Amino acid sequence: MKNRPLAVMCLVFLVIRCLVFWAGAKWEFPPEVLRMDGEKICVSGRIFKREQREKGPTWYLRAGDRAYIIYSSEWSDYRIGNTIIVTGTFHLFERASNPGTFDSRSYYQNQNIYGMIFSESIKVTDNTIQYGKEWIASLRERWKKELLDRMGDEGAVLSGILLGDKSALDPEVKELYQKNGIAHLLAVSGLHVSFIGLLIYRTMRKAGVPFSGSAALGILVLLPYAVMTGFSVSARRAVYMYFIRMGAEVTGRVYDLLTSLVVSAAVIVGTAPLSVFDPGFLLSFGAIFAIWGGEELRIRLEELKDKERKKEKTPGIKRKKTIRQKLLWAAYPGLCIQLLTFPVLLSSYYEFPLYSVLVNIWVIPMMSVVMGAGLLGSICCLVLPPLADVILWISKAVLMFYEWNCRIMLKLPLARIVTGKPDTIQILLYLFLLMLVYLLFRKGKEKSGMSALIFALTLLLGPWSQHYGELKVTMIDVGQGDGILIRMPGGLDCLVDGGSTSEEMLAKYTLEPFLESKRIRMLDYVLISHGDTDHISGIQEMLERQEVGVGIRTLVLPEQHLWDEGLENLARTAKRAGTKVRTMKAGEAIRDRAGTELSCLGPSEEYGGEPGNEASMILKLSSGKFSMLFTGDLEGAGEEDFLQGESGSGTYTVLKVPHHGSDGAATEAFLEQNNARYALISAGKDNPYGHPGEKLLKRLETCGIQTFCTKEDGAITLLVKGETMTIRKFLE
CATH class of the missing domain: 3.60.15.10 (Ribonuclease Z/Hydroxyacylglutathione hydrolase-like)
Structure with a gap:
């Protein structure tokens, strides 16, 4: 870190920001909000987001420093930017009342959404429209409809992948992806955003467009796209990192992944400190950090092997990698991500798919086909509709393979390992041992590193919290x-x-x-x-x-x-x-x-x-x-x-x-x-x-x-x- 002063500064800011926030944090809504639960209320605010669902429209309303979700059984043409007065019954989101169950109240509290209002009447007091956001919302709805009409059930999956809209997705398919460790494909994550941004940038560069023009076009497309998909934590992280990368390209500086990652984290936590409790934040940043650490370790191991070859006086001889070694290195990035994000996954889902690393070896590379064909087919819906069905069929075929593959994998022995929710002390000891493993491998002590890794996994996954004896x-x-x-x-x-x-x-x-x-x-x-x-x-x-x-x-x-x-x-x-x-x-x-x-x-x-x-x-x-x-x-x-x-x-x-x-x-x-x-x-x-x-x-x-x-x-x-x-x- 000594050559990364900006990263150090942002890291210090992150620590101070979290400490200050936790010192004065209020973990519950104000008493007056709690008393409103089940009561009829009247709220005035501005619509900042809208969604169309099967049961009716949903609007997101911001009233001062509070936000609410408005449900209505009637279809109405309210626009983003309209100021409205809503009268209806207010309900808090449900708290988790059992260990292990989803806590809706905490989830929405992290987004500063106080509750939901089932409207009885809505009156528009200001017809101002935010045309940019309204156009993006309309585009998202039309895009989703095209995918569903042309692709059926697989269109709902592609809608989740490209648009972040999983409202039409079959719950069984969603669960299949989760149980196989590929649910990350269904969220518009940094992977998707980075793919689109870099695709535009590299295409423009090959066409001879200057650095600045290529970067600017990428940003002009990427930012509205990220907003359209909900601007999740992982999407924000990818956008900020893309900005930094383009800045480095345009100015001729060397792009540093770690600095970019820490700066992005500082920006997100600085504006939304509750993000640190969001599993999406931990998984997104943890995955990129694991990729960086894994690559640093791979380079270090190659350097150590080169030194050994020099000692043996055979510097020019490099053995060809066996199929086993090629498979191992193909799985290596996924394995690094899995090891570092294990605590978050187990704390959220209480199990891990044994074959997920293997499945991701072929699933992630095929995502470029799904997204590429999905984007190209979507464009063809506008300019060449007959060709759209042919191109979208490519995405459909890959998605059908994904589902078939998920069903097959679940039938294999030990496909799901239920571990329960790990204790905090287990997680802290595991992370400490994982750091020790990294240091041992860097020093070339591979046997000691492997032993420490096995011990760390045993500590995290072992049956230490069993109830025997009580x-x-x-x-x-x-x-x-x-x-x-x-x-x-x-x-x-x-x-x-x-x-x-x-x-x-x-x-x-x-x-x-x-x-x-x-x-x-x-x-x-x-x-x-x-x-x-x-x-x-x-x-x-x-x-x-x-x-x-x-x-x-x-x-x-x-x-x-x-x-x-x-x-x-x-x-x-x-x-x-x-x-x-x-x-x-x-x-x-x-x-x-x-x-x-x-x-x-x-x-x-x-x-x-x-x-x-x-x-x-x-x-x-x-x-x-x-x-x-x-x-x-x-x-x-x-x-x-x-x-x-x-x-x-x-x-x-x-x-x-x-x-x-x-x-x-x-x-x-x-x-x-x-x-x-x-x-x-x-x-x-x-x-x-x-x-x-x-x-x-x-x-x-x-x-x-x-x-x-x-x-x-x-x-x-x-x-x-x-x-x-x-x-x-x-x-x-």
Whole structure:
């Protein structure tokens, strides 16, 4: 760094800027904004961005130092630059209420967007139009329509690649790319922006245009394009680095990648300090830094080999590289990027595709074909429409190959390695060891460097956060439904129920991210209390997506005479997915090697009621002096049957309150016979049933039972070590 004074200055600025920001940072919105949630408000501001979606138009409104997203069900011709008054219902974005799930509020807070307004009326007070931005937005919409009309499903993929618009993209295809480690292709990243900028510059130079003219034309095309695609952090980074590179070309200076990278980071963080929390920022800058470091190391290794050849007095002899060596060097840049960005990827996705480096060897070079044909075909849509279909078909064919390749790779053994979310100390130690690896290789100590690298990867990817030796029970916040994870000391992972009537795609967006963040790739047992949607919807979804989600070894259902249509469908889905299906009746139990037991207490064999809430399977979890009663939606005749049986009375550490805390659940008789110190309730925020009911809460309070509810507390975790139990609320 001694020969890079500008880079040093920017690095110092970055450190100071981050320290000053964190010292005075406010991590939550002002109280008056929090109080507005769910209220009808009136806001005046200027439209700075608009999008067209299937459900209706969306506008981005800036009002002073705040921004809002405006949703409308009516198509209206408001333009960028218009000043409008919006009246509607304001909602904050949802916070993550479970470990591992996406935090919408933090994501939009990083962009200074305070919330969303579902408009009831919009009035234009100033017809001023920002014609440049409006033209760019219109171009983006027309371009997207052409791609979709001419290419179908692959047009939606190309729209994501070229325009940064993934609204029409099939969620299954998007997930395929992510699970194979090539999701970066679907975002308009520095790769895309750099490709377009350098393509224009080099084409102009070959045509004889001077340096300054070529650079200026590249900038004139590149900047509007980056704005059109959303001007993401990675796109901004690429634009700034392109400016610096063109400045070096025009002035005859040597372009230094590291200086350019640090200057770009300083500009972005200086104007938007919250960017440092954006995974896109960390991945984009981390990838370029890895490429720079990898190239520096490659040059150093070549120098060391030249010295060895001189010592052996064979300086002119160079051995031809074998196919293995050529493949290794082809994978080398991707490997460098993978190693440095591992902590960010694992902290965001909790898994890594084992074959991603291999896949990227042929996928990234083919992107020049996809983008080149896509851009040329798009231009032909304007000047020579018949030729456009032929050229766009080239992009379509490559994208079809990508999808086919992704599906094949996922079928290979160990295609997905679920690692869970690494701890901060793991990440810091890994980065320290990675720096040590770099220094060892630079000194020619390749064996020591390789040993250190293996140790670093073991430290980051190893099962150090496993739960063996302790019992963990987590009531997951699934909205209006039930889902409880049990991690036994002996290593068994069990899920009791997993459904919701308020959350769509519960498995994909809630259950699986939570489980994978805890390093769970396969559940040993999933036990279902009864067949209502709010207890099985997520399990049904998990069974249908085991290849890309979390697997289930054994599905445990109540006795077959208690099955309704929901349980019958669930059993059929499980069998098609290759999951073992078994039933469980009173007196049977699941035990782990540490002596923890999950036993069935009901319904009794004498119970003759109908399937449904009253026939809920009742479970008891026992580990040492700890015990917990699981009750499903138990009520009415089912509760009477349980209380009259041999297991109908007991003292428990924790009670899972039946039926989401409805007033008819956990009657006085039930609580008299089943004492507990703590009660857990699973209920959705703003649910239409008023759960938990006031009468139920009063009964629990009268019995001296301390109550926790997912509606306020988010996920609730019980950690049992020996005779000590700790209760942790995710939303403190």
